[in-house]
Amino acid sequence: MMGSYFPSWLIGIALGIPLAAGVRLLFIRAGIDDHLPLRLFIYACLAIIFALVFSFLFSPR
Structure with a gap:
């Protein structure tokens, strides 16, 4: 978690x-x-994709 x-x-x-x-x-x-x-796998993957995209777009660089 260091640096995250x-x-x-x-x-x-x-x-x-x-x-x-x-x-x-x-x-x-x-x-x-x-x-x-x-269905559960697909919707869980969609949630992860949305979270990663948001995290990538709005994380400080």
Whole structure:
């Protein structure tokens, strides 16, 4: 943890989970959710991707 910017990834996680939930609602409305295999894995990966993108974009360099 030495040298990491703690608030950046913490905020990324806090925003990644609701964003993944929002994508899930969009998928349900579009009818895509019924055809997804391993839904939990897909939505967890989406939350991680959103968190990493936010962390990368807003971390101090």
